[in-house]
Amino acid sequence: MEKILKELKKFGIKNDIPNISETNAKFLRDLIRIKKVENLLEIGTANWYSTINFAFELKKTWGKLTTIEFSARSYGMAIENFKEAWVDDIINAVNANALDYIPKIKEKFDFVFIDGMKRRTKDFLELTWDKVEKDWIIIIDDVIKFSEKMVWLNDFLEKNNIKHNIIPIDVDDGIMMIMKD
Numbered sequence: 001m002e003k004i005l006k007e008l009k010k011f012g013i014k015n016d017i018p019n020i021s022e023t024n025a026k027f028l029r030d031l032i033r034i035k036k037v038e039n040l041l042e043i044g045t046a047n048w049y050s051t052i053n054f055a056f057e058l059k060k061t062w063g064k065l066t067t068i069e070f071s072a073r074s075y076g077m078a079i080e081n082f083k084e085a086w087v088d089d090i091i092n093a094v095n096a097n098a099l100d101y102i103p104k105i106k107e108k109f110d111f112v113f114i115d116g117m118k119r120r121t122k123d124f125l126e127l128t129w130d131k132v133e134k135d136w137i138i139i140i141d142d143v144i145k146f147s148e149k150m151v152w153l154n155d156f157l158e159k160n161n162i163k164h165n166i167i168p169i170d171v172d173d174g175i176m177m178i179m180k181d
């Protein structure tokens with residue numbers, strides 16, 4: 001089963017797709033397992049490397065996920081990958097701009113992974129905020145390498161007194177973890 005992840009990672013490297021690293025994937029999967037996540041939201045699917053990693057973990061505990069991607073080309077890569085990985089039954093794949101789609105979502109998510117356009121990170125966070133309850137988790141990727149692109153993120157965190165941790169998960173980058181108070 002995990003063979004498909006190796007292939008997706010290889011494809012990502014060859015095609016310059018900014019997938020999460022294997023170390024980051026392992027950390028996030030552990031977190032999903034520890035928190036017994038039931039309903040995950042991902043912003044930024046790309047070639048499904050992170051998505052299928054998450055789905056493998058969620059599958060063990062009957063969890064599910066929604067992933068949003070606005071590139072039709074990336075979205076189109078999904079179908080075969082899902083089938084091969086046997087995770088199509090737990091993934092709701094949405095081909096849309098997350099900025100338009102998130103406000104229409106009615107459900108809540110106990111784990112949100114924000115990995116879309118870096119300049120819109122603060123908007124993704126703001127839009128998902130009310131869909132996450134106390135003790136649930138929001139992860140933002142690439143917060144060290146692309147900190148200068150994440151305009152208004154710090155203002156939003158400060159203004160709303162949002163406590164967070166930055167975890168330098170790889171040699172070249174880190175994630176922000178927010179556990180909602």
Ligand SMILES: C[S@@+](CC[C@H](N)C(=O)[O-])C[C@H]1O[C@@H](n2cnc3c(N)ncnc32)[C@H](O)[C@@H]1O
Pocket residue numbers: 018019020043044045046047048049050051068069070071074096097098099115116117120
């Ligand atoms: C860093 S890549 C995602 C990598 C993926 N999470 C992984 O680790 O395998 C970012 C993706 O987000 C998509 N994206 C950026 N802004 C978006 C938006 N507003 N709505 C939907 N998708 C978006 C891009 O097309 C791109 O495929």
